[in-house]
Amino acid sequence: MRLALTLAVLCGLAAPAAAADLSTQVRAWRAAHEAQVVGQLADFAAIPSVAADPAGLQAQADRLQDELKRRGFDARQLSAGAGAPPVVFGALAIPRARRTVVFYAHYDGQPVTPSQWRSDPFKPVMRQGLSGPDVDWRGAKPPYDPEWRLFGRAASDDKSPIVAFLAAFDALQASGRRPSVNLKVVWEGEEERNSPHLETILKQNQALLAADLWLIGDGPLHQSRTRTIYFGARGNAGLEATLYGPLRALHSGHYGNWAPNPAALAAQLITDLRDPQGRIRIPGFADDVRAVTAAERQAIAGLPPVDEALRRELAFGRAESDEGLTLSTMRPALNVTALRAGDAGRAIPAEAMVSFDFRLVPDETPERVQAKTEAYLAGLGWTVVHTDPDAAVRLASAKLVKLDWTGGYPALRSDMTTPAARAVVAAASRAGGGPVAVLPMMGGSVPIHLFADIFQVPVIGLPIVNHDNNQHAANENARLQNLWDGIETYAGLMADLSW
């Protein structure tokens, strides 16, 4: 917070009284339009814009294009062909504006497992808090309880920032305020699939997408619920490992102690790769890791403390590392996200599978992570294959593992001291009436390295949704107070940003 405050003071947090007026005006507009704003979020969340439903993705893209057109934007859909969901693009030139800002978000959501949800993921339901009873919000008279949450896939990740952008724009129009920057939006439809076509689309439309700054609406706020700016995001690389036992499952009494057990091999693989503190055991893995700067360390030290409260809320006795939540996410991580073996019958299974998830930091690349991992495992006596092994390979290998690498992209941590960075922190602080939490890098992954690599301009995260939104899991939800604050933040960034 110290750094946030310093930056904010440097940039004149208290200076323009106009900023306070702006927030008041935006708040008044929102108070008069709560039903409309929540209705739009509920409408969007009801559209099944997930990878398994191409028609749902297209319906959401069409709807967003219409919303932009109706507001006077030059709106179109940018496609990479091959049936990939389009990027919804919009641009609005503002007379006399010197700078152009792109607002990025994504309209696709994670896949759903409906049986894990309390209600249909695509029939949004309002509830009191995270686990309270359903609320008939359509029958209620605003103002709504700001602790209400709308449950539905993508309600938070990442449709809330899109709704906040549209509402903030409407609020500005209603107040007669003109944006201070030219506005562009890039709303992607494949983020939850690792954005396989985004790079192509960005490169094919470089002139159209030219800007001085990218603002990224994806991701949650800091766990303290303080308004948050982030300056990067971890990258990722997915890894599915398959371990092999006997060709078919065997009676655990007749064959136990003799037939190799793939579930036990899975456990060995995990402990070969990471220690009990979560540190990655691969030699040289840290060679590519860029050191955390003094300014970044200072920003982290200034964040409101949340670790102890979170640990109690989540009921675990000990954190994996002792360095604290945020500092630990500045390192690469190797997570075990799924383990599958056997069917609880008393048999030695034929196969086991482990899903790993690497989270990368600058300056690692997925390619080097893959190479180092495989060389290390081979050195430990593992036979590494990439296709289903035949009987000959199985017979010849004592410790056999098939590795399937999925997607992946590098991290980004951008300079927190550029004029644009200072201006964003100052504008967000003014919009919120106080200092914001400044994160050097978000733990989660967003492919923002692409924007920095291709356009060579600052890329800064402007998340708005609650940290406890069950992102990527069942019962995803968006807390109304976050949406309200997000509208004010977005309005501030549109109307009160200059450098």
Ligand SMILES: [Zn+2]
């Ligand atoms: Zn997201």
